[in-house]
Amino acid sequence: MSTNGSPLEALKGGFRKACVKRLVGDEEGAVEVLKNEIPLLVVAWAKTTSIDPAEKKAKLKEFFDDESTRADELAVAFDLFAGRFEARVASRVEESVGLVSEKLSFLTDRLESAINMLTQAGSPPVSQVLDEVSLKSVVEPSKSSELADIIEDNENEKKKDIEELDPPRSTGLVFDDIEGMIDELLASEK
């Protein structure tokens, strides 16, 4: 297909951009696109088409409605997916984060008790103690690799969970996407 750079595609792309900005909450950005970019794209498209003004107006409304509908559908699909993802993955992520949190609490406790002991003895400066503690405990190779293992396990667990989610159900081509249907029809004939 060679219409990527066509005024029509540019116009659709522009409006799609505005819809996406609005969806992600960037109202200002959406208004910016609608105010500054779309009018120019409409003019560019209008110059390339020979249909009469009333049809142009109808066609424009159709483009905008289509793109708006697509954006809304995308938002609904995203919400659905996000909801399912959260429900399936959140508990496991929470569990993993809890483990990491426990380890960090353990290390912090050890650090605090070391500082207390040194403070009571009244010797070397705190900065030196901190360095020693960090060398002995925080950056202790075995502990460090243990932490890395935990993080890696968590990542793997997340990946596994994502793979285990039901694959998104194909919605096929919606009737509003006649262009897409023609593509499919032509492909089926080859």
Next chain:
Amino acid sequence: MQDSDTESKSTDPAPKTKETNTAVAEKKRKLHLGLDLGTMQSCMVTKLSKPGTEEDAGTLFPTIVGYPEDGILSGILPGNAKMLHGEEAIANELHLRLVSPLSDGVISDLAAAKSYLSYLRQKLDPEYKREVLCVIGIPAVADAEAKENLKKAAKGAFDGILCVPEPFLAALGMRDEERLGDPDYRDPVSNSLFVDIGAGTTDFCIVQGYLPKPEDLLSIPFAGNEVDALLAREIAEEFPEIEIPISMIRKFKESYSYVGESESGARVKVPVGGKPRKIEIGKQVGNSCNVLLSEVFDSIKKVIAMASPQSVFSLLQNIILTGGGSRIRNIDQELQRMLSDDGYEDPEVIISSKEAKPFVAMGAMKVAKAARDDQWIRL
């Protein structure tokens, strides 16, 4: 398939060549056309209007080409034409050999089809000033050969074409996009079974919001023409002394067709030895139409069996009849009753429109309007 190509060469109404068309196509204004190329009748739509309004009737043309009988005197045919089409051909049928370009919904005489499509083009754009891009409805299960023949026939008549299954176009044409937000509006394309009863074929199509796949389509070569033939046979058996032309039989069917229990009251005037005589054909009309009903019922059952278990119950409540055959009186009620009696749960059969609406041509026009420039098959 017949091919009287040599005969048509000098008489084809399309004087322009492909080269001429394509060379200047860039400079021409585009003209989109939705065409329902039917076995008996074709319909052209060039403008989309709101469904349900008077403007969406399209322009109808009988799908017929007439070649002058040998030895015909000069001045008999209008303009001494070497070929006539549509209404003109029918009006002069006494002096013509009439040829149907299509049979069972697909091209059966390439030369006649080529000439006929050029005639349609001339009706639309006599001076060939526009770049005509035409979406043509084809039977649900038209094979590659049928599509290839259509392309050959359209060459010289149109600048670009797209061939799209007719039931899908009917669904698209019936859809009222402006009412999609109306909670009371049942979108005909969301989950429906379309049954398009034409002249050459009856097409079945499951429409579930996307382009139907081959497994969603079924086409049977049993439709209006077969009813005509059956009615002719029934009348001939009852009244062997009367010879009635098929065109008259067709008119009787169009006036009195019904399905269900046998009825009387269809008294028609026929010529017997040059004198008028009235005969009662109610029973014969009913018998012929009931055969079509039975064929459609059997096929609907096959298509329902093809539908997915998740969608089948709601699909049953949205069986939509369209095409000329949908105007047979009681056909919706009878089909619904038969399905119900056969054990299907709450089937609902409706007719797409009480008036004859060119849904296929309207759907074709919608596709034509939406098609990108690079999607047209250039001829």
